[in-house]
Amino acid sequence: MRDKSSQHIKPILEELIKTEETYVENLRIGLENYGNIFARKDLPIGLRGKKYVLLGNIAQIYEFHAEEFLPMLHTYKRDLKRLFDEFQHYIDVSVAMVREIYTIHMNVCKEILNTHIF
Numbered sequence: 001m002r003d004k005s006s007q008h009i010k011p012i013l014e015e016l017i018k019t020e021e022t023y024v025e026n027l028r029i030g031l032e033n034y035g036n037i038f039a040r041k042d043l044p045i046g047l048r049g050k051k052y053v054l055l056g057n058i059a060q061i062y063e064f065h066a067e068e069f070l071p072m073l074h075t076y077k078r079d080l081k082r083l084f085d086e087f088q089h090y091i092d093v094s095v096a097m098v099r100e101i102y103t104i105h106m107n108v109c110k111e112i113l114n115t116h117i118f
Contacts (some may be wrong), residue, residue: 008012017073027062056105
């Protein structure tokens with residue numbers, strides 16, 4: 001980031017990276033806390049074998065953000081053109097797939113919650 005306009009973008013980019021780091025950490029903690037409950041012996045019968053149904057593709061989302069997207073932000077934070085090109089690539093490739101998987105599992109999760117909690 002060399003010119004004056006790039007200096008205006010720098011705090012925004014730093015905030016984006018910090019937010020992404022927090023998001024990745026929150027996903028990791030959520031997977032550790034909630035993913036492990038499915039190994040419990042006292043898990044209600046109706047929830048057994050439903051880990052993927054309830055957590056959907058959260059593990060895949062975590063892996064994408066931790067192993068691909070966040071490292072890309074760090075790698076290209078000084079090359080805005082490349083950063084924006086990579087960002088657009090991830091949007092084109094990933095968003096449709098993630099939304100589709102999320103939508104499929106959301107209805108099943110609601111059904112399980114209604115059956116076992118409400």
